[in-house]
Amino acid sequence: MTGITRAVAHCGPVSLDALTAEAELLTRVDRKYLMRIDGARAVLCAVDDRTRVLEQHGARDFAYESVYFDTADRLSYHLAARSRRRRFKLRSRTYVGAGVSFLEMKTRGGRGVTVKERIAYDPGHRRRLTEAGRAYSAEAFAGIGLDPALVDGLDAALTTRYRRTTLLAPDGSRATIDTALVWIDADGRTLELPDWVIVESKSAGPPSALDRALWRSGMRPAGISKFGTGTAALHPELSGNKWARLLRGPFATATESAAPGSATSVTAARPHLPAPRPTKDLS
Structure with missing residues (x-):
């Protein structure tokens, strides 16, 4: 039992089917908090x-794994x-223990809500776009006013791994607590934040x-994006002004490992930077 699961040991259980039925919330308002694990435990x-x-x-x-796709x-x-209003995130999301994957497109709707669409995906292809994945992505791009041909330039750019605990509150809102945070870029460089957690509330x-x-x-709310902040932290040559406070703060203490075979070894700290149903869900 982890420190987070001990903190909510007084709460009863909820099954995946019941959670999905009561609060799937694919269209929602997200509020994210990056905080020390001891602070999260105290609140939880x-x-x-009555929270489950x-x-x-x-x-x-x-255990979760997400592979984000981006252009060169x-x-x-x-x-x-x-x-940007038409921004998107395309990723495969794998529920590791269940061996289930989805290909998901996240976009921004009106009034800052997050809209997530997804299709079932073969876990064996989670690091690449299959023909079905390309067709799905092209249709999604067209739906938000972007060129469907963008799909031709997409490749795996960043992988995130973490462990997640999910809460269902009496008011129907959900929350997730992500621990053991790891980011891996396309070259195999790894960034870890073992003493921090991401708490995310998801409400209507x-x-x-x-x-x-x-x-x-x-x-x-910290405005953290696993994809955006992780990419900026691993690639300081990119403009990361949107996440500058996080890069100078928690991410400045992250541990970084070089890609296998690299001459660079583990760095103690960065000195300058900081199983759902296999069906399509659409809100």
Whole structure:
């Protein structure tokens, strides 16, 4: 049992089917917080006893892997860094323990909501776009006013790995707590933040009870993007002004490992930088 799962041990379980039925929230408002793990535990210990925790086969935290696709000139990254209205994130999401993958397109809807569409995907192809993946991506690009031909230049650019605990609150909102945070770029360089967690609330709009508890503890939404901030941290030559505070703060303490076979060894700190249903879901 991890420190996070111990913090919510007073909460009852919820099954994946019940969680999906009650609060799938593919169209939602996300608020993200990057915080020390001890601070997260303190807040979670006090959540409403009626909160339920996703549990499968007795486990309450699960391994995830996401592979993000981008063009050679990093179009997806630059659109995110500049907060463009038509920005997108295309990724495969794998639920490691279940051996289930999806190909997901995340875009921004009206009033800052996140819209996520996804199709079932072969886990064996999660690091590449199959013909079906290319067709899905091209259609998604056309739907947000981008050139479908962009799909021809997409390749795996960043991999993230972490463990996730998911909460279902009495008000129907959800929250996820991600630990053991790891980023790996296309060259195999690795960045880790072992002492930090990402807490993300997901609601239909208004702040959740967890948001208010985090605010009372002194936390405010950090605007962290696993894809954007991780890319900026691993590639300091890119403009990362949108995430400058995080790059100078938590990410400045991250540990970095060189790609296998590189002459560069592990760096103690960066001195200058900081299993759902296999169907298509569309909101």
